[in-house]
Amino acid sequence: MTSALQTAGLCRNFGALAVTQNVDFVLPVGARQALIGPNGAGKTTFINLLTGLLQPSAGRIRLGGEDITALAPEMRVRRGLVRTFQINTLFPALTPLEAVTLARLEQRGASRRWLGALSGQRAAIDEAYDLLERIGLGADALQETRSLPYGKQRLLEIALALACEPRVLLLDEPAAGVPARESAELFEVIARLPRDLSILFIEHDMELVFRFAERITVLVAGAVLTEGTPAEIASDPQVRQVYLGSAGHG
Amino acid sequence: MTMTATTDRTLPDPADRRAAAHAFIAGQARWRWPEAVFWLVAAASLVIFPHSLVLAAQVLIAGLFALSLDLILGLGGIVSLGHAAFFGLGAYTAGLLAAHGWNEPLTGLVAAGLVAGLVGFATSFIVVRLKGIALLMVTMGVALLLHEVAQKAHAITGGDDGLQGISMAPILGLFSFDLYGRTAFIYTLAVVFACFLVARRLYNSPFGLALKGMRENGRRVPAIGGSIRRHSALIYTIAAVMAGIAGGLLAQTTEFVSVEVLGFQRSAEVLIMLVLGGAGLLYGGFVGAAVFLVARQILSGIDQTYWFFWLGLMLVLVVLFARNGLLGGAKALLARWRRA
Numbered sequence A: 001m002t003s004a005l006q007t008a009g010l011c012r013n014f015g016a017l018a019v020t021q022n023v024d025f026v027l028p029v030g031a032r033q034a035l036i037g038p039n040g041a042g043k044t045t046f047i048n049l050l051t052g053l054l055q056p057s058a059g060r061i062r063l064g065g066e067d068i069t070a071l072a073p074e075m076r077v078r079r080g081l082v083r084t085f086q087i088n089t090l091f092p093a094l095t096p097l098e099a100v101t102l103a104r105l106e107q108r109g110a111s112r113r114w115l116g117a118l119s120g121q122r123a124a125i126d127e128a129y130d131l132l133e134r135i136g137l138g139a140d141a142l143q144e145t146r147s148l149p150y151g152k153q154r155l156l157e158i159a160l161a162l163a164c165e166p167r168v169l170l171l172d173e174p175a176a177g178v179p180a181r182e183s184a185e186l187f188e189v190i191a192r193l194p195r196d197l198s199i200l201f202i203e204h205d206m207e208l209v210f211r212f213a214e215r216i217t218v219l220v221a222g223a224v225l226t227e228g229t230p231a232e233i234a235s236d237p238q239v240r241q242v243y244l245g246s247a248g249h250g
Numbered sequence B: 001m002t003m004t005a006t007t008d009r010t011l012p013d014p015a016d017r018r019a020a021a022h023a024f025i026a027g028q029a030r031w032r033w034p035e036a037v038f039w040l041v042a043a044a045s046l047v048i049f050p051h052s053l054v055l056a057a058q059v060l061i062a063g064l065f066a067l068s069l070d071l072i073l074g075l076g077g078i079v080s081l082g083h084a085a086f087f088g089l090g091a092y093t094a095g096l097l098a099a100h101g102w103n104e105p106l107t108g109l110v111a112a113g114l115v116a117g118l119v120g121f122a123t124s125f126i127v128v129r130l131k132g133i134a135l136l137m138v139t140m141g142v143a144l145l146l147h148e149v150a151q152k153a154h155a156i157t158g159g160d161d162g163l164q165g166i167s168m169a170p171i172l173g174l175f176s177f178d179l180y181g182r183t184a185f186i187y188t189l190a191v192v193f194a195c196f197l198v199a200r201r202l203y204n205s206p207f208g209l210a211l212k213g214m215r216e217n218g219r220r221v222p223a224i225g226g227s228i229r230r231h232s233a234l235i236y237t238i239a240a241v242m243a244g245i246a247g248g249l250l251a252q253t254t255e256f257v258s259v260e261v262l263g264f265q266r267s268a269e270v271l272i273m274l275v276l277g278g279a280g281l282l283y284g285g286f287v288g289a290a291v292f293l294v295a296r297q298i299l300s301g302i303d304q305t306y307w308f309f310w311l312g313l314m315l316v317l318v319v320l321f322a323r324n325g326l327l328g329g330a331k332a333l334l335a336r337w338r339r340a
C-alpha cells in the first residue's frame, strides 16, 4: 500500500488546548476515507494543518514521497493537495466561470499575465466551462456566485478544488448545511470522481459515511481513537460509546 | 442537483452555453459609451476650456496618480498612506535629469517610471507581508524617509525652494512647451491615456482576474494555488511605475519640483481623490481628481478655510451616502433606474 498523504506525530496546541494530539495518519492512494468525530474533535484543524493554513507545533506531513511540512499553502496545492472548506470560501462577486477560470490560470502559471486579454485564455476558459458542465453547474456558470442557491455554492466549492488537478482531495463537510436529499446527490458527484484520486472527507451523517467511505478514521479530542473499515467501526465499542455518549455533533 | 435558477443568462444547450461563456468574458472588456464620452470631453478641454489648460493637465496628472493608487487599493486591496513616495521619485528623476541637461521628455518619463518602479519593487517585499496599521505605517514611513532625504539633500534637490533650471526640449523634437500650456496639456493627455490603456488592459487580463479574486476572498486564493504575496508584489511594482510617470509628467509640464511631491499631504490627497471618485472602477481616480481640484480652485479662491470645510463635508457625505464614491454611487443609481 503506497500512501498518498501521511502524518507522523502531528500536534497542534491553541494555548493550553491540544487540538491535534500526536496524530499518525495514512491516506492510501485512491482512498475513499472518512474522518469522523464529535463536533470540536479537531477535524477541521487537522485539515488546516495538512494544507498549511496552520503550522503544527510538532510532527511531519508527507505528500507522496515529499515532506511538505514547511511548504506554503499554495505550493501544496500545486503539488496536488487540495481542499474544500466547511464554510463556503468562494468569490461572491465573481461568476463560477470566472472563479474556476482563475483556478485554471493559477494551475497553468498564467495568473500573472497582465498585458494579455483574459478572453485570450481560451483553453483555460474552456477547461473551466467543461468542469462546471461536468459537475452540473453549466447552466449557472454566468451567475454571480452570491446569487446561487446554497447547494450550488457547495458544488462550486468542489469544482474550485477539482480545477486545481488534485491528487489528494480533502473535503471538509462538503454537504454541511445542505438538506438530506441534496447531500446524497452531492456525494454521488464525489463518488463519480476518478479512482486514482485519493479522497479524505469529513461528514457527520453516518448513513452517508457508511455508504461512501471504504475506511473510516475516528478522531476524538484531537487524537485518533481508531481506524478501520465501516464494518469494524460500526461494531467498535469505543466508537459506540463516543457517539452514544455525546448527543450532539453538528 | 435539483435546484435550477432560470434567468436570462440560462441557456438550454451546452454548446450555446460554452459560446456564451467566451462571449461573457470578452464582453467584460468591451468599451462602454460613457468611457468614450469621458475621453472625448477630456480631449475637448482644448477648445472648451482653452484658458484652464493648466488646471486640466493637473487634473489628468492627479487622475493618473490616483489611478495608480487604484491599482493597489481598488484592485490589490493594499492601503497605502505613502503613495507619494513613487510620485515624488518620478518627479525628481525627470526633474533632475532635465536640470542636468537630459531634457528630452519621453525618455525622461521612462526614467521616472523605472526609478519609481525599482523602489516599488524593492519595498514590495516588505509591504506584501504587512496588514492593517503596520502596512499604513510602513508605506507612510517610506515616503517620510524619502521626503527627509530630499529635504536634507538641499544642494541637489533645492529642498523646499524647489529644483531650479528645468527646461524641457520639444516633444519628439517638434512640439515646444508654450505659455498657455497647450502642448503640455496634449502631451499630458497622450501619456495619461496611454497609461490608462495599460491599466485597463491589466484590469481585463488574467492578472486582473487574480486580483479580483484576491479582493473577493483572500483566503481562497492560496487554496487554488495562487500566491497573495507574489500577486501583491507585482501590482505594487506596476502601480509604482505609473505613479512615477505621473510625477515625471508634473515635473516636466510645470518645469518645477519641490519636496512637496514626496509630502504626506500628497499621499493623503490622492487617497481622498480616489475615495471621493470611487475605488476599483478605473475611472474613480479621474473623477475624484477633477472634483477635488476644480472645487479647490473655486473654493480656495474665496477663502482657504472654506475649502477645507467643503472638502470635509463632501468626504463625509460621499462616504455616508455613496457606497463606492461618486462613480460607484452614480453606477448604483443608474442600475436602479434601469431596473425600475
Ligand SMILES: Nc1ncnc2c1ncn2[C@@H]1O[C@H](COP(=O)(O)OP(=O)(O)O)[C@@H](O)[C@H]1O
Pocket: A014, A019, A037, A038, A039, A040, A041, A042, A043, A044, A045, A046
Ligand atoms: N484558531 C483557533 N484558536 C483557538 N481555538 C481554536 C481555533 N480553531 C479551532 N479551535 C478549537 O479547536 C477545537 C477543534 O476545532 P475544529 O478543528 O474546528 O473541530 P471540528 O472540525 O472537529 O468540529 C475546538 O475546540 C475549537 O474551538
Ligand SMILES: [Mg+2]
Pocket: A043, A044, A045, A086
Ligand atoms: Mg469542522
